[in-house]
Amino acid sequence: MTATISPLSEVTRSDAALRTFLHGLPGVDRVGADARAAGLGTRSIKTTAKAWAIDLAIRMVDLTTLEGSDTPGKVRALCAKARQPDPGDPNCPSVAAICVYPSMVPTAHEALRGSGIHLASVATAFPSGQAPLKVKLDDTRAAVAAGADEIDMVISRGAFLSGRYLEVFEEIVAIKEACGKAHLKVILETGELVTYDNVRRASWLAMLAGGDFIKTSTGKVAPAATLPVTLIMLEAVRDFLDTTGRKVGVKPAGGIRTTKDAIKYLVMVNEIAGDGWLDPDWFRFGASTLLNDLLMQRTKLATGHYSGPDYFTLD
Amino acid sequence: MSRFEYAPAPESRSIVKLQPSYGLFINGEFVDGAGSFKTISPASEEVLAEVAEASTADVDRAVKAARRAYTDVWGPMPGRERAKYLFRIARIIAERSRELAVLETLNNGKPIKESRDVDVPLAAAHFFYYAGWADKLPYAGYGSDPRPLGVAGQVIPWNFPLLMLAWKIAPALAAGNTVVLKPAETTPLTALLFAEICQQAELPPGVVNIVTGAGETGAAVVNHPDVDKVAFTGSTEVGRIIARAVAGTKKKVTLELGGKAANIVFDDAAIDQAVEGIVTGIFFNQGHVCCAGSRLLVQESVADQLLESLKRRMATLRVGDPLDKNTDVGAINSAEQLARIKALAEIGSAEGAERWSPACELPERGFWFAPTIFTGVSQAHRIAREEIFGPVLSVLTFRTPGEAVEKANNTPYGLSAGVWSEKGSRILAIADQLRAGVVWANTFNKFDPTSPFGGYKESGYGREGGRHGLEAYLAG
Numbered sequence: 129m130t131a132t133i134s135p136l137s138e139v140t141r142s143d144a145a146l147r148t149f150l151h152g153l154p155g156v157d158r159v160g161a162d163a164r165a166a167g168l169g170t171r172s173i174k175t176t177a178k179a180w181a182i183d184l185a186i187r188m189v190d191l192t193t194l195e196g197s198d199t200p201g202k203v204r205a206l207c208a209k210a211r212q213p214d215p216g217d218p219n220c221p222s223v224a225a226i227c228v229y230p231s232m233v234p235t236a237h238e239a240l241r242g243s244g245i246h247l248a249s250v251a252t253a254f255p256s257g258q259a260p261l262k263v264k265l266d267d268t269r270a271a272v273a274a275g276a277d278e279i280d281m282v283i284s285r286g287a288f289l290s291g292r293y294l295e296v297f298e299e300i301v302a303i304k305e306a307c308g309k310a311h312l313k314v315i316l317e318t319g320e321l322v323t324y325d326n327v328r329r330a331s332w333l334a335m336l337a338g339g340d341f342i343k344t345s346t347g348k349v350a351p352a353a354t355l356p357v358t359l360i361m362l363e364a365v366r367d368f369l370d371t372t373g374r375k376v377g378v379k380p381a382g383g384i385r386t387t388k389d390a391i392k393y394l395v396m397v398n399e400i401a402g403d404g405w406l407d408p409d410w411f412r413f414g415a416s417t418l419l420n421d422l423l424m425q426r427t428k429l430a431t432g433h434y435s436g437p438d439y440f441t442l443d
Numbered sequence: 444m445s446r447f448e449y450a451p452a453p454e455s456r457s458i459v460k461l462q463p464s465y466g467l468f469i470n471g472e473f474v475d476g477a478g479s480f481k482t483i484s485p486a487s488e489e490v491l492a493e494v495a496e497a498s499t500a501d502v503d504r505a506v507k508a509a510r511r512a513y514t515d516v517w518g519p520m521p522g523r524e525r526a527k528y529l530f531r532i533a534r535i536i537a538e539r540s541r542e543l544a545v546l547e548t549l550n551n552g553k554p555i556k557e558s559r560d561v562d563v564p565l566a567a568a569h570f571f572y573y574a575g576w577a578d579k580l581p582y583a584g585y586g587s588d589p590r591p592l593g594v595a596g597q598v599i600p601w602n603f604p605l606l607m608l609a610w611k612i613a614p615a616l617a618a619g620n621t622v623v624l625k626p627a628e629t630t631p632l633t634a635l636l637f638a639e640i641c642q643q644a645e646l647p648p649g650v651v652n653i654v655t656g657a658g659e660t661g662a663a664v665v666n667h668p669d670v671d672k673v674a675f676t677g678s679t680e681v682g683r684i685i686a687r688a689v690a691g692t693k694k695k696v697t698l699e700l701g702g703k704a705a706n707i708v709f710d711d712a713a714i715d716q717a718v719e720g721i722v723t724g725i726f727f728n729q730g731h732v733c734c735a736g737s738r739l740l741v742q743e744s745v746a747d748q749l750l751e752s753l754k755r756r757m758a759t760l761r762v763g764d765p766l767d768k769n770t771d772v773g774a775i776n777s778a779e780q781l782a783r784i785k786a787l788a789e790i791g792s793a794e795g796a797e798r799w800s801p802a803c804e805l806p807e808r809g810f811w812f813a814p815t816i817f818t819g820v821s822q823a824h825r826i827a828r829e830e831i832f833g834p835v836l837s838v839l840t841f842r843t844p845g846e847a848v849e850k851a852n853n854t855p856y857g858l859s860a861g862v863w864s865e866k867g868s869r870i871l872a873i874a875d876q877l878r879a880g881v882v883w884a885n886t887f888n889k890f891d892p893t894s895p896f897g898g899y900k901e902s903g904y905g906r907e908g909g910r911h912g913l914e915a916y917l918a919g
Contacts, residue, residue, distance in 0.1 A: 157716040159716075172452035180448075
């Protein structure tokens with residue numbers, strides 16, 4: 129099993145060892161973490177820095193549709209948008225990935241062929257994760273077989289909150305194995321974990337189990353991504369790299385709708401984890417409406433004036 | 444661009460209308476002084492304006508105006524009427540906050556982020572808070588009919604020019620006193636803009652008088668025989684001179700002096716937030732803070748890890764143009780202060796402590812000092828004992844809670860302290876043993892008008908802020 133990191137392999141030997149390790153991580157002071165996130169939110173990003181940040185943010189978008197009403201037609205339209213977000217400007221970069229339900233993976237796989245855009249599928253009984261492990265594994269294998277090269281799994285929050293850390297760990301390890309070559313993003317659903325201490329512990333748990341990315345939310349629970357929660361997760365991946373030498377990505381998802389918000393996240397990535405994470409391989413935005421605001425601000429910066437929302441495609 | 448480089452984001456200066464010269468504010472009007480001096484921007488050494496220097500005779504005029512205003516208007520005025528003026532001043536400060544923030548940053552060198560988000564809002568908050576007390580003084584706990592003292596002579600420092608003015612003037616006026624205030628020599632401009640605000644609020648002439656100048660002007664204010672109350676914030680050295688000067692007179696006095704605060708980090712602290720608190724504690728306002736957490740006491744078992752995190756964090760501090768909205772650390776206030784910081788830092792190296800600063804480019808003109816930490820410092824080092832009043836942190840370690848308390852208290856000062864631990868019982872036990880006026884738990888440099896502030900030992904006496912701050916301006 130390649131996932132487990134050798135210097136820390138001891139800590140996942142038993143439930144007790146894992147609990148001792150996770151509860152031994154430094155605590156998080158909520159007031160201080162909130163203040164730090166708010167402070168970084170006051171950075172003023174203008175002109176050239178803003179243009180650079182907007183293009184990077186577009187390249188980091190996991191363009192997402194996760195609705196019961198999704199159809200192949202809807203997914204094909206989204207894939208077209210992912211390839212060419214701004215039909216009026218061929219220099220506009222394409223997004224990082226498309227994120228869909230497993231049933232839509234074949235359609236998306238076809239539509240994205242040759243584009244270099246990643247195809248992410250949620251799996252493991254998304255969004256609740258309340259299904260037997262076997263179902264979750266089948267869900268994962270099916271999505272990978274249909275062409276997904278990234279899997280966004282959910283952890284069992286119930287197991288985590290009742291202290292069954294080893295169960296959560298082993299489940300992630302199993303899913304990671306089922307992923308094969310596909311990258312695994314582990315959704316913590318921080319809105320249900322509630323405390324920042326839990327977010328830090330769940331981040332480490334997911335990283336120890338071999339997750340390639342840690343992701344805040346499904347987007348189906350409020351609050352979804354917040355700046356302070358992402359701050360804790362960025363600290364976690366930074367510290368994990370220091371401790372183990374393995375780098376893990378971060379994906380805030382849900383509720384990030386404006387360019388202004390996206391830039392606040394990028395400032396935080398820059399100043400907390402460092403510029404090594406300012407890359408679509410290591411940081412993603414799980415979003416749908418964000419893309420159009422990024423495009424609108426991009427056009428505004430280039431032309432000096434705002435165009436109406438009808439100048440940007442709705443897919 | 445392969446890295447995220449923040450483009451310049453300067454706050455516009457155009458909101459401030461600088462006049463070529465400023466007079467003294469006496470009896471509601473700007474008048475010429477005996478002499479004048481230039482005031483500069485410490486970030487560029489650019490001359491901003493010529494400011495009048497008040498002589499002993501000028502100070503006498505100011506005290507006479509204050510006395511008349513006290514006897515005829517302000518003293519007899521019902522508290523509920525005084526409150527209206529204070530509320531009005533508070534509102535105007537809030538309305539003109541951008542102008543005040545830009546001017547403060549120009550004249551002081553502090554980052555616009557701090558003058559905008561801390562100094563000016565807190566100054567307004569102090570006036571709002573004490574305005575509320577003006578008609579409730581009988582319920583403040585100082586007797587059923589507390590009386591004002593008369594004329595207050597107030598001398599303030601350059602580190603928080605407008606905020607220290609608010610700390611001094613708001614409670615004095617709320618209690619029914621009139622004031623003669625001398626701003627610091629290097630930072631007179633926001634006090635003079637405040638004088639304009641007094642005019643705009645139609646405050647009766649003579650209630651607030653601002654006399655600009657250097658040490659001699661301050662001495663004239665303190666020594667004037669018709670001053671009933673002396674309030675001073677500044678160095679312990681000058682505080683001693685003032686204490687001697689007023690000894691044996693009828694004058695009441697409050698002194699808020701230096702500090703060498705210990706910021707104590709236990710091994711069970713929330714490390715990332717503790718690092719933020721250390722940074723806020725010593726690099727906020729370039730360390731020009733009397734209550735700065737200038738001694739870091741860290742438990743040995745986490746010292747290496749914490750210092751590594753601290754250094755990584757310090758590398759992200761943005762030092763430079765104070766008007767840039769992304770600047771974290773601005774300019775040192777004066778050439779004199781810079782020389783003092785440099786001298787003490789040299790002593791730190793010479794005494795064998797290990798000096799470290801992140802790589803940062805400092806502007807060529809103006810007064811600058813890179814954020815600096817000294818490790819391997821012991822209690823015997825001068826940088827562990829003397830107030831540096833700059834962005835220089837001395838790092839010491841401890842092994843047990845008892846040792847932490849002992850080292851924290853082993854200073855002639857006692858203004859503030861910080862305790863970092865996730866264990867509530869430990870915080871309470873340690874706070875109980877620290878001889879410091881303010882003890883912050885899992886935070887640092889947090890101020891609020893409702894909270895009293897002041898020191899033990901050589902950090903001064905008397906309290907400012909809160910209900911306690913009224914006592915200095917009332918006769919029970």
